[in-house]
Amino acid sequence: MAQHQAHSxxxxxxxxxxxxxxxxxxxxxxxxxxTAIPLIFVLNDIVEGTAANVVLLVTAVLQFVVQLFFFMHLxxxxxxxxxxxxxxxxxxxxxxxxxxxxxxxxxNEVVK
Amino acid sequence: xxxxxxxxxxxxxxxxxxxHDLDALRQMGFWLFLITDCILFGTLFATYIVLHNNTAGxxxxxxxxxxxxxxxETFILLTSSFTSGLAVLCMNRGNKKGLIGxxxxxxxxxxxxxxxxxxxxLKMIDEGAKISTSAFLSGxxxxxxxxxxxxxxxxxxxxxxxxxxxxxxxxKTTRRKINIISLYWHFLDAVWIFVFTIVYMMGVM
Amino acid sequence: MWEDIKDWxxxxxxxxxxxxxxADVGIVLASxxxxxxxxxxxxxxxxxxxxxxxxxxxxxxxxxxxxALLMLFRGGMDALLMRTQLVMPDMEFLKPEHYNEIFTTHGxxxxxFMAMPLMFGLFNIAVPLQIGARDVAFPxxxxxxxxxxxxxxxxxxxxxxxxxxxxAGWLAYPPLSxxxxxxxxxxxxxxxxxxxxxxxSLMTGINFIVTILKMRAPGMKLMKMPMFTWSVFASSLTIMxxxxxxxxxxxxxxxxxxxxxxxxxxxAGGNPMMYINLIWMWGHPEVYIVILPAFGIFSDIxxxxxxxxxxGYKSMVFALMIISVVSFVTWAHHFFTMGSGAxxxxxxAISTMxxxxxxxxxxxxxLFTMYKGKISFKSPMLWTMGFIPCFVVGGxxxxxxSVAPADFQFHNSYFLIAHFHQVxxxxxxxxxxxxxxxxxxxxxGFKLDEKLGKWAFWLWNIGFYVCFMPQYVLGLMGMTRRxxxxxxxxxxxGLNLVSTIGAFIMGAGFLVQVWQIVxxxxxxxxxxxxxxxxxxxxxxxxxxxxxxxNFATDPRVSDVDEWWxxxxxxxxxxPTPKPALEPIHMPKNSAMPIFKATFWFLAGFGxxxxxxxxxxxxMAGVGITMLVYSFNYxxxxxxxxxxxxxTEAAAGRAV
Numbered sequence: 011m012a013q014h015q016a017h018s019x020x021x022x023x024x025x026x027x028x029x030x031x032x033x034x035x036x037x038x039x040x041x042x043x044x045t046a047i048p049l050i051f052v053l054n055d056i057v058e059g060t061a062a063n064v065v066l067l068v069t070a071v072l073q074f075v076v077q078l079f080f081f082m083h084l085x086x087x088x089x090x091x092x093x094x095x096x097x098x099x100x101x102x103x104x105x106x107x108x109x110x111x112x113x114x115x116x117x118n119e120v121v122k
Numbered sequence: 123x124x125x126x127x128x129x130x131x132x133x134x135x136x137x138x139x140x141x142h143d144l145d146a147l148r149q150m151g152f153w154l155f156l157i158t159d160c161i162l163f164g165t166l167f168a169t170y171i172v173l174h175n176n177t178a179g180x181x182x183x184x185x186x187x188x189x190x191x192x193x194x195e196t197f198i199l200l201t202s203s204f205t206s207g208l209a210v211l212c213m214n215r216g217n218k219k220g221l222i223g224x225x226x227x228x229x230x231x232x233x234x235x236x237x238x239x240x241x242x243x244l245k246m247i248d249e250g251a252k253i254s255t256s257a258f259l260s261g262x263x264x265x266x267x268x269x270x271x272x273x274x275x276x277x278x279x280x281x282x283x284x285x286x287x288x289x290x291x292x293x294k295t296t297r298r299k300i301n302i303i304s305l306y307w308h309f310l311d312a313v314w315i316f317v318f319t320i321v322y323m324m325g326v327m
Numbered sequence: 328m329w330e331d332i333k334d335w336x337x338x339x340x341x342x343x344x345x346x347x348x349x350a351d352v353g354i355v356l357a358s359x360x361x362x363x364x365x366x367x368x369x370x371x372x373x374x375x376x377x378x379x380x381x382x383x384x385x386x387x388x389x390x391x392x393x394x395a396l397l398m399l400f401r402g403g404m405d406a407l408l409m410r411t412q413l414v415m416p417d418m419e420f421l422k423p424e425h426y427n428e429i430f431t432t433h434g435x436x437x438x439x440f441m442a443m444p445l446m447f448g449l450f451n452i453a454v455p456l457q458i459g460a461r462d463v464a465f466p467x468x469x470x471x472x473x474x475x476x477x478x479x480x481x482x483x484x485x486x487x488x489x490x491x492x493x494x495a496g497w498l499a500y501p502p503l504s505x506x507x508x509x510x511x512x513x514x515x516x517x518x519x520x521x522x523x524x525x526x527x528s529l530m531t532g533i534n535f536i537v538t539i540l541k542m543r544a545p546g547m548k549l550m551k552m553p554m555f556t557w558s559v560f561a562s563s564l565t566i567m568x569x570x571x572x573x574x575x576x577x578x579x580x581x582x583x584x585x586x587x588x589x590x591x592x593x594x595a596g597g598n599p600m601m602y603i604n605l606i607w608m609w610g611h612p613e614v615y616i617v618i619l620p621a622f623g624i625f626s627d628i629x630x631x632x633x634x635x636x637x638x639g640y641k642s643m644v645f646a647l648m649i650i651s652v653v654s655f656v657t658w659a660h661h662f663f664t665m666g667s668g669a670x671x672x673x674x675x676a677i678s679t680m681x682x683x684x685x686x687x688x689x690x691x692x693x694l695f696t697m698y699k700g701k702i703s704f705k706s707p708m709l710w711t712m713g714f715i716p717c718f719v720v721g722g723x724x725x726x727x728x729s730v731a732p733a734d735f736q737f738h739n740s741y742f743l744i745a746h747f748h749q750v751x752x753x754x755x756x757x758x759x760x761x762x763x764x765x766x767x768x769x770x771x772g773f774k775l776d777e778k779l780g781k782w783a784f785w786l787w788n789i790g791f792y793v794c795f796m797p798q799y800v801l802g803l804m805g806m807t808r809r810x811x812x813x814x815x816x817x818x819x820x821g822l823n824l825v826s827t828i829g830a831f832i833m834g835a836g837f838l839v840q841v842w843q844i845v846x847x848x849x850x851x852x853x854x855x856x857x858x859x860x861x862x863x864x865x866x867x868x869x870x871x872x873x874x875x876x877n878f879a880t881d882p883r884v885s886d887v888d889e890w891w892x893x894x895x896x897x898x899x900x901x902p903t904p905k906p907a908l909e910p911i912h913m914p915k916n917s918a919m920p921i922f923k924a925t926f927w928f929l930a931g932f933g934x935x936x937x938x939x940x941x942x943x944x945x946m947a948g949v950g951i952t953m954l955v956y957s958f959n960y961x962x963x964x965x966x967x968x969x970x971x972x973x974t975e976a977a978a979g980r981a982v
């Protein structure tokens with residue numbers, strides 16, 4: 011993918027983001043589409059209720075992935091992929107925080 | 123322990139640590155910082171989600187949010203993420219002018235994002251929807267405001283880097299700094315996707 | 328005019344209690360004498376260039392440890408005051424409001440301003456040396472972390488004499504900590520003190536993860552790292568994932584207090600339970616953050632003093648990593664009684680029991696390491712031996728508490744108090760003491776007196792059981808925590824009396840330790856070998872104290888116990904050849920950390936008192952120091968080969 015070594019005089023490129031123009035454009039277009047889908051579907055009430063939530067969350071997650079791979083060049087990391095592993099752990103903790111809070115607080119009717 | 127500062131040996135052959143180089147370390151450190159920031163936002167999201175129905179008689183999300191402005195903010199930030207990527211591309215080609223140019227475009231887009239957001243906040247406050255009105259609004263202002271604060275800090279930082287670039291050009295150090303801030307900028311865009319989805323879209327649905 | 332000033336001052340300073348006036352005098356006298364000594368002996372420049380602006384991990388480690396020991400003194404005094412108040416029924420030694428403040432500051436100081444910095448001190452002292460590195464990954468950030476911790480701790484302690492101490496318990500549960508019930512500045516001191524030092528802790532976590540992943544000596548694969556380094560890695564990872572939650576939680580509480588928001592208030596839709604949920608998402612990992620490094624210390628010590636490789640290295644590593652991950656799904660066991668229903672409680676009860684399994688694995692591994700070893704009972708080993716039974720009992724009472732229905736009985740009783748003191752003193756404090764005794768010669772180049780060390784150990788160990796065993800029983804008898812007094816008809820007198828005696832025995836143990844340090848400085852029993860314990864890992868292969876660049880040449884590693892193996896090779900006449908000396912790349916000292924941390928301190932102080940004229944410029948100062956630092960490109964220098972040769976020769980080593 012990244013053939014733009016061009017003039018790089020230092021040999022330690024392992025974490026530098028390269029990417030090509032094509033990659034950025036594809037990423038940008040995909041992001042635009044993934045932002046437009048929920049706008050069109052949800053604001054015009056084409057889908058409702060749970061289905062709408064699913065559409066919203068799926069497009070958001072997909073767009074997050076697009077950003078990670080096309081803009082933040084996560085795929086180019088060399089082994090061992092510490093950054094990738096750390097990201098997975100971080101996301102796992104975020105999910106624990108969000109779902110855990112919803113679960114615990116949803117079951118707690120004392121204060122509400 | 124004298125500090126012989128003037129031993130700045132030029133062109134230090136192979137680095138003496140042998141097993142690490144500073145730029146890779148810093149990039150990794152910054153990546154880990156971004157993950158802590160992810161968790162910070164995750165906690166704010168969790169709080170918002172738990173409290174978002176507690177409007178305590180105040181305005182609700184669907185009464186309050188005006189989507190056109192938010193949609194504009196979304197596309198502006200998305201575009202600025204793209205332009206910051208273009209800046210990095212210019213840097214990799216050694217094109218200093220292009221690099222600075224795209225960074226300036228990014229700063230301008232970021233600044234208009236912040237301006238729109240501040241205007242939106244002021245309008246809501248004017249309508250009586252204050253941070254102290256309800257738990258929902260406390261969560262809303264804190265979550266969205268924290269993101270806005272991150273963008274604002276990024277603007278100051280990027281401006282400082284533009285000045286450094288114009289003075290020093292593209293060097294090993296400035297390359298690292300630009301790579302790091304572009305990572306930060308993409309990250310803020312990624313966070314905004316979730317603000318947009320969970321706060322605004324699900325709010326008005 | 329004069330009256331106005333007097334009014335203001337009586338609000339601003341804490342007044343009315345002779346204890347506090349005594350402390351005021353003490354603080355002023357101590358500060359003046361420090362200023363006098365520094366000026367008289369012309370030590371200001373030395374202090375500035377050798378310590379305040381240093382980026383050397385060894386010196387930063389020493390500063391952490393000194394600060395932590397001071398905080399141990401203050402937290403310990405709090406404990407003794409509390410035990411004095413509880414020594415018999417109907418005591419009138421402390422007023423209830425004062426008692427509330429003291430148990431709050433005791434908890435906060437012991438966990439956040441004693442255990443954490445002592446832990447970071449040991450991280451700094453040992454980790455770079457164990458992995459054969461010249462420094463941590465980000466030396467300036469490391470210094471910033473220290474100064475943020477220090478300023479946070481100072482801000483928190485300032486509440487003792489200015490404005491009033493926090494009094495809502497160590498985790499400041501709302502609604503008690505909200506302005507409605509707590510309008511004073513105490514809780515704001517709490518929030519900002521912890522917030523500022525918490526940012527420092529977060530950065531230390533990141534710093535050590537990168538250091539351990541990226542700066543190991545050539546040949547040191549992950550599975551060849553010393554156990555302490557592994558434990559620091561596990562702990563740092565947990566810090567990185569947990570501390571942002573604390574930052575947010577405290578920030579939200581502050582927004583409630585400062586801007587009148589309604590996250591955790593009783594009105595306008597706020598939910599105090601959300602705070603409890605969030606704070607324990609950090610709070611539970613936090614207890615593993617402080618215990619994991621203690622596990623690592625014990626592993627290294629057991630193996631060194633048994634003259635054996637640690638038993639079950641791989642299972643030790645997996646246990647550490649499993650604990651650090653599982654610690655994120657047990658938090659709700661701190662509030663089983665909140666009423667989230669059976670399924671929530673069942674899940675968190677089981678996850679809590681699960682985490683006992685890897686902990687058990689570690690205990691067995693330590694025992695098997697000792698089995699058939701040639702054990703020598705030096706101070707570090709003594710503390711380890713004291714730890715094992717103590718921690719096992721503490722762990723088992725923890726499993727009892729994890730049974731959700733039973734917890735409805737134990738919750739917030741002295742049974743709980745006894746449990747967590749048993750794991751925190753028996754585990755964390757004993758562990759860090761063991762580490763302190765173990766690495767002391769490496770830090771300062773001389774040994775601590777063994778005989779006094781034994782006295783200290785036995786006083787602490789006996790004092791601990793005398794103090795806390797009665798508290799388990801008191802808990803079962805119905806005594807709940809945070810009582811400032813109790814009546815004669817409760818029947819709690821005898822056990823409380825015994826408990827207080829135990830606390831004072833531990834206090835005596837601390838005094839013996841102070842005397843031990845003073846005595847050992849006078850005696851100056853120098854460690855000329857660099858390896859006083861005949862130990863196994865790389866930090867013992869270099870002189871004591873370590874030269875500023877640590878290793879003259881990069882060590883090459885092929886084994887977990889690299890230095891032990893190297894000693895065998897040297898004895899066999901086949902030492903590993905050392906590469907030629909090269910100039911060493913070092914970071915320059917930086918004044919950014921002290922400036923930035925001072926601005927944070929001022930900003931915190933401004934926010935505490937709602938003084939925006941102070942807080943806003945100080946926040947700007949934080950930003951400006953950052954920018955100025957960003958514009959500075961001259962941050963590194965080289966130590967020439969001649970200087971390395973001279974330093975090594977002075978330490979008695981030929982290169």
